[in-house]
Amino acid sequence: MAELPKLEKKLEKMTVKELREIALQIPEIQGVHGMNKEELISALKKVYGIEEEPRKVGGSMRELKAKIAKFKELAAKAKEAGDLEKYERYRKLASRFKKRTRKLAKKAAA
Incomplete structure (x- = not known):
């Protein structure tokens, strides 16, 4: 080798x-x-041969961004259908996952 x-x-x-x-x-x-x-x-x-420490913030960046896209799409569909309760729920979930991406990026930079 x-x-x-x-x-x-x-x-x-x-x-x-x-x-x-x-x-x-x-x-x-x-x-x-x-x-x-x-x-x-x-x-x-x-x-x-470097040991990787387990992640503490849930999921990888790709997984989180996929979830954000999914919830944004669901929010748009709910808004179109006039269901404001579901729209708000999906919008808040997308926002929560967006905050996790920021936390993950900040941790990766540290």
């Missing part, structure tokens, strides 16, 4: 471009250009 490139700083502090450059040098990692930052970090940690 080839020698792994040395890590200059924490993976979480690196940009996606930097992570891709490192991942491209490691033949065990496939599909580097299709990965987002979280996936790149996870793949690199696996190769380097």
Whole structure:
């Protein structure tokens, strides 16, 4: 097995471009250009043998954004149908998930 490139700083502090450059040098990692930052970090940690700590904020960014889109769509349908009670409920759920994405992003930056 080839020698792994040395890590200059924490993976979480690196940009996606930097992570891709490192991942491209490691033949065990496939599909580097299709990965987002979280996936790149996870793949690199696996190769380097770094243990990942479990997430405390629920879900990944992709999952949360998918939920936001779903609730926004449901809110729009409810508003169209004239059901203001359901509209408000879906709108508030979308807002709650949006706050979680901000919390997750803030935690990832720390």
